[in-house]
Amino acid sequence: MSTPSESWNVIPPGRVAAPLRDQVLNVIRQAIMNFELKPGQRLIERELVEQLAVSRTTIREVLTVLVSDGLVTVIPQKGAIVSVITTDEARDIYEIRSSLEALAVARFTERASADEILLLRQSFHELKQATDDGESKLDLLRSKDNFYGVLLAGARFPSLTQILTMLQGRVRVLRLTSLSAPGRSKETVEEIGRIVALVEARDGNGAAEAMAAHVRNAAQAGLTKIAEREKIRLVGEES
Amino acid sequence: MSTPSESWNVIPPGRVAAPLRDQVLNVIRQAIMNFELKPGQRLIERELVEQLAVSRTTIREVLTVLVSDGLVTVIPQKGAIVSVITTDEARDIYEIRSSLEALAVARFTERASADEILLLRQSFHELKQATDDGESKLDLLRSKDNFYGVLLAGARFPSLTQILTMLQGRVRVLRLTSLSAPGRSKETVEEIGRIVALVEARDGNGAAEAMAAHVRNAAQAGLTKIAEREKIRLVGEES
DNA sequence: TCCGCGCAGATCGTCAGACGATCATACTGT
DNA sequence: ACAGTATGATCGTCTGACGATCTGCGCGGA
Numbered sequence: 001m002s003t004p005s006e007s008w009n010v011i012p013p014g015r016v017a018a019p020l021r022d023q024v025l026n027v028i029r030q031a032i033m034n035f036e037l038k039p040g041q042r043l044i045e046r047e048l049v050e051q052l053a054v055s056r057t058t059i060r061e062v063l064t065v066l067v068s069d070g071l072v073t074v075i076p077q078k079g080a081i082v083s084v085i086t087t088d089e090a091r092d093i094y095e096i097r098s099s100l101e102a103l104a105v106a107r108f109t110e111r112a113s114a115d116e117i118l119l120l121r122q123s124f125h126e127l128k129q130a131t132d133d134g135e136s137k138l139d140l141l142r143s144k145d146n147f148y149g150v151l152l153a154g155a156r157f158p159s160l161t162q163i164l165t166m167l168q169g170r171v172r173v174l175r176l177t178s179l180s181a182p183g184r185s186k187e188t189v190e191e192i193g194r195i196v197a198l199v200e201a202r203d204g205n206g207a208a209e210a211m212a213a214h215v216r217n218a219a220q221a222g223l224t225k226i227a228e229r230e231k232i233r234l235v236g237e238e239s
Numbered sequence: 240m241s242t243p244s245e246s247w248n249v250i251p252p253g254r255v256a257a258p259l260r261d262q263v264l265n266v267i268r269q270a271i272m273n274f275e276l277k278p279g280q281r282l283i284e285r286e287l288v289e290q291l292a293v294s295r296t297t298i299r300e301v302l303t304v305l306v307s308d309g310l311v312t313v314i315p316q317k318g319a320i321v322s323v324i325t326t327d328e329a330r331d332i333y334e335i336r337s338s339l340e341a342l343a344v345a346r347f348t349e350r351a352s353a354d355e356i357l358l359l360r361q362s363f364h365e366l367k368q369a370t371d372d373g374e375s376k377l378d379l380l381r382s383k384d385n386f387y388g389v390l391l392a393g394a395r396f397p398s399l400t401q402i403l404t405m406l407q408g409r410v411r412v413l414r415l416t417s418l419s420a421p422g423r424s425k426e427t428v429e430e431i432g433r434i435v436a437l438v439e440a441r442d443g444n445g446a447a448e449a450m451a452a453h454v455r456n457a458a459q460a461g462l463t464k465i466a467e468r469e470k471i472r473l474v475g476e477e478s
Numbered sequence: 479t480c481c482g483c484g485c486a487g488a489t490c491g492t493c494a495g496a497c498g499a500t501c502a503t504a505c506t507g508t
Numbered sequence: 509a510c511a512g513t514a515t516g517a518t519c520g521t522c523t524g525a526c527g528a529t530c531t532g533c534g535c536g537g538a
Contacts, residue, residue, distance in 0.1 A: 158331070315529095
């Protein structure tokens with residue numbers, strides 16, 4: 001990530017090193033996803049240039065992509081911030097997710113191989129384990145992301161994967177708080193268990209309906225929690 | 240669109256001129272949508288720079304956005320082309336649209352004002368008129384886009400609007416050919432008429448189901464047509 | 479004649495630096 | 509105390525440059 005001419009170092013022969021832009025993109029995206037960069041936090045081009053040791057050109061291209069993904073919002077003549085989501089937006093997105101994840105699980109049920117179904121159950125067990133062990137919210141979120149990863153991979157539905165990935169990114173704050181709703185984790189695990197069982201029974205419609213319901217419940221939980229504390233504490237906001 | 244300092248010309252007082260990037264974005268996006276730039280056609284940065292009289296920086300940012308939208312595909316180390324869609328992708332996207340447009344029309348039914356419903360019927364009439372008058376395919380497409388515009392505006396569902404706009408852009412080729420399927424135009428008009436009627440009756444579920452069916456039918460028609468001529472003639476391809 | 483090799487051109491990816499425009503803020507004079 | 513200006517921070521855009529990669533064409537040898 002220094003000058004481009006020193007052709008860098010060993011890379012799997014035949015394979016190309018990921019373009020610089022993609023590397024930077026991943027770094028920032030992950031940082032946002034893991035809440036190292038918090039919603040509302042300003043993303044100043046100059047600072048990113050320094051911290052990541054790439055040129056402003058590259059940073060700006062990356063920011064453009066993140067804006068398209070909805071992870072970053074630019075305030076004209078002011079700069080970029082990590083997107084802050086409103087309750088309304090979140091509600092909307094959950095409604096969309098409910099539809100689309102139903103589609104995804106239906107397609108998984110049709111298309112996934114036995115191996116993939118096994119993998120799904122396995123990732124479900126990890127999720128359950130993590131919940132029982134009382135892992136941190138962030139770890140739980142990772143488990144759940146992993147579950148979705150398996151689901152989407154087996155669904156063989158790239159367009160849908162892209163959209164859902166984007167949407168999940170946008171509501172990551174809510175997903176975190178919904179997991180922290182007391183008792184909700186347990187319900188989550190139960191609901192997902194039911195979905196997995198229906199998938200194993202190759203009941204596409206049932207699984208789809210169960211998934212839609214699960215997302216609705218998660219939305220309910222998350223949105224309620226948010227409503228309680230009227231206001232999310234954001235970077236740069238004082239009480 | 241020459242040097243930025245000559246502050247250009249008269250703009251509605253109080254309003255800000257759209258950033259250069261956005262203007263260029265619209266120009267290229269429209270060109271793609273109207274098939275002035277055809278699927279598969281190369282988009283060479285240098286040429287765009289010359290034709291649009293903006294810097295490469297700006298062009299590259301615009302291309303980045305278009306890639307995120309799926310309208311443009313970049314082939315690494317080669318360049319950008321107007322996206323070419325495969326039959327599978329198209330099928331997938333129609334499946335997603337079927338779900339989401341059902342959602343949109345349901346929400347429109349809940350939320351649209353009487354005025355907006357009137358507007359919907361009006362734009363339906365224009366579509367019908369255009370069909371009866373045997374307007375060009377492109378004009379028909381525009382009519383239909385307009386109908387969707389009214390629908391999405393009244394649905395007050397920005398996230399959904401964004402996704403659907405993106406998806407419609409991606410299957411614009413198919414939408415054109417589906418409209419050109421003989422007799423399909425007539426069916427289209429009938430189906431949409433039914434949807435409008437259900438909306439007016441405030442039957443959200445009915446309208447949603449009708450819309451889902453309509454999209455499925457359109458997909459059917461378009462995909463069949465495509466399958467007939469095994470191969471779409473693309474720029475740069477010879478028979 | 480035909481095939482392989484290499485070189486030149488085209489194009490991308492990235493960098494560095496520049497400059498005006500806009501917005502926020504701090505300072506200063508009354 | 510307050511208004512107005514000066515200053516700085518940051519963005520939006522432009523210019524020019526350079527290496528890396530791919531492509532096609534020409535040249536020399538079998």
